[in-house]
Amino acid sequence: MENKERRFLIDRIFDKIFQLGNVSKEDQETVNHTLNKELLEKPFRVAVIGQAGVGKSTTLNAVFGLENYTSNLAEGTKEVVEKIYPIRDGFNLSIYDMPGLNNDIAKDIEYEKLYRQILPWCDVIVYVVNAHSRDFGEDCRILKEIVLPICNENKVRENLILAVNKIDTIGESINPYDPELKWDAFKNEPTEKLKIAIKKKLSDIIDKLIDENLIGANESLEKHQVVFYSAVFNYNLRDFILAITKAGKRGWIWPATVGLERVGQWSDAKLSKD
Amino acid sequence: MKPIDTYNVCFLGRTGNGKTSLINALWGTVFKTDPLVACTKEMYSVTVMDDVPNGKEGLTAYDVPGIGEFSSDSKYERFYQHVASVADCIVLVTTFDRTDAPAQRLLMRLKPFIDKGKDVKFIIALNHIDSTIITDIKKEYEPWDSETNEPTEKCTQNIAERISIIHERFDKIFLPFEVVPVCAMRHYGIDKLKTLITIDNHDGK
Numbered sequence: 001m002e003n004k005e006r007r008f009l010i011d012r013i014f015d016k017i018f019q020l021g022n023v024s025k026e027d028q029e030t031v032n033h034t035l036n037k038e039l040l041e042k043p044f045r046v047a048v049i050g051q052a053g054v055g056k057s058t059t060l061n062a063v064f065g066l067e068n069y070t071s072n073l074a075e076g077t078k079e080v081v082e083k084i085y086p087i088r089d090g091f092n093l094s095i096y097d098m099p100g101l102n103n104d105i106a107k108d109i110e111y112e113k114l115y116r117q118i119l120p121w122c123d124v125i126v127y128v129v130n131a132h133s134r135d136f137g138e139d140c141r142i143l144k145e146i147v148l149p150i151c152n153e154n155k156v157r158e159n160l161i162l163a164v165n166k167i168d169t170i171g172e173s174i175n176p177y178d179p180e181l182k183w184d185a186f187k188n189e190p191t192e193k194l195k196i197a198i199k200k201k202l203s204d205i206i207d208k209l210i211d212e213n214l215i216g217a218n219e220s221l222e223k224h225q226v227v228f229y230s231a232v233f234n235y236n237l238r239d240f241i242l243a244i245t246k247a248g249k250r251g252w253i254w255p256a257t258v259g260l261e262r263v264g265q266w267s268d269a270k271l272s273k274d
Numbered sequence: 275m276k277p278i279d280t281y282n283v284c285f286l287g288r289t290g291n292g293k294t295s296l297i298n299a300l301w302g303t304v305f306k307t308d309p310l311v312a313c314t315k316e317m318y319s320v321t322v323m324d325d326v327p328n329g330k331e332g333l334t335a336y337d338v339p340g341i342g343e344f345s346s347d348s349k350y351e352r353f354y355q356h357v358a359s360v361a362d363c364i365v366l367v368t369t370f371d372r373t374d375a376p377a378q379r380l381l382m383r384l385k386p387f388i389d390k391g392k393d394v395k396f397i398i399a400l401n402h403i404d405s406t407i408i409t410d411i412k413k414e415y416e417p418w419d420s421e422t423n424e425p426t427e428k429c430t431q432n433i434a435e436r437i438s439i440i441h442e443r444f445d446k447i448f449l450p451f452e453v454v455p456v457c458a459m460r461h462y463g464i465d466k467l468k469t470l471i472t473i474d475n476h477d478g479k
Contacts, residue, residue: 051373102375104443134290134312135342138376144345173310212345
């Protein structure tokens with residue numbers, strides 16, 4: 001603990017640059033001031049979208065470090081509350097827990113308006129899907145007809161992350177009785193057989209996204225915007241953090257403040273389990 | 275030769291809601307089912323000669339792939355249009371899962387294809403009523419009484435609640451309907467559903 005006050009990683013990096021670059025005190029102040037203003041005054045805004053049961057809460061817990069986050073949006077509630085969480089050093093994270101579409105056509109119309117109001121102002125828009133959902137087509141439709149158009153109209157397509165969760169349960173969806181297709185909880189990694197099954201499934205999902213013109217088409221997603229992970233097993237969250245880094249104009253803020261450290265913690269956690 | 279004059283029953287619903295299992299339970303067929311993967315990828319039909327409505331020689335049940343596997347420009351759309359246009363009776367299979375919008379949209383799309391010359395019957399089958407997805411506290415929820423092969427009191431409440439939501443969401447969308455709670459796996463409600471399918475619209479009630 002050499003630093004008396006804990007500071008943003010990004011501040012420390014800038015200090016190093018200032019030292020090397022012989023920057024005047026005044027310029028340093030200006031940069032630090034602007035940076036802190038950006039980090040402290042504007043919370044990092046995240047919108048989470050997904051149908052019931054896809055693991056929105058566990059994703060928020062695992063990726064954004066919100067412990068015991070539970071969705072409190074009762075079905076039928078129209079308002080979406082911006083929930084602000086102080087993360088550290090005065091840095092805030094704000095979460096918009098969006099109601100999932102597809103329950104009722106009348107509600108979908110209301111919710112779409114809500115999406116239109118909120119999504120354009122978010123730094124990261126996370127659309128969570130279940131890796132072995134039987135009706136992935138419906139998610140594709142929602143992305144294609146509602147979420148992507150809103151993102152494109154407001155020029156925030158780069159903020160969108162298609163988060164494919166629950167890759168640990170792909171094996172169970174093939175054969176629930178095959179122990180070799182179960183997640184190796186001890187090593188916290190897929191077994192060899194499961195690895196092959198996961199790879200196959202992931203390439204099927206990518207193919208499907210290409211077929212549905214969600215990847216590789218005009219005004220569609222880039223491959224790096226699609227991440228595969230398991231929130232309950234903290235597996236492959238690095239890709240998720242990388243995707244956040246690349247998201248829009250402010251994605252870098254997240255890993256530069258808390259993200260990278262968390263990724264470090266995860267890898268430790270994984271090793272100590274062995 | 276005169277073709278068999280059949281009463282056509284078609285089953286629609288989200289993938290995984292158990293259309294095929296219901297058909298198997300109703301007419302003793304053995305169409306392939308899978309609890310986890312969408313496995314009906316073609317249109318199947320079975321024609322029986324027993325328990326057919328008055329004035330008909332046979333009953334044909336149509337099983338089509340579930341909705342949701344592909345986005346709205348589904349490659350299965352022609353199957354749906356076909357069965358809707360030949361149907362005397364349409365059975366929408368649903369569950370406690372409240373994701374109803376895809377089925378609402380499907381019915382709205384199919385409405386123009388319904389044969390106006392027939393008094394088409396519409397039934398909503400609430401399947402998988404023994405499911406525990408209805409609650410987060412799985413351990414405390416006991417949905418089924420195995421001795422009587424009936425839903426427990428708590429499950430009966432959940433069924434009533436779900437039925438009222440179904441009415442809210444489907445009443446003005448398609449045709450008037452009745453909801454029948456069933457459990458294909460436990461062979462519960464199957465006879466009632468069969469009666470409702472085959473009973474003559476004008477004789478009954």
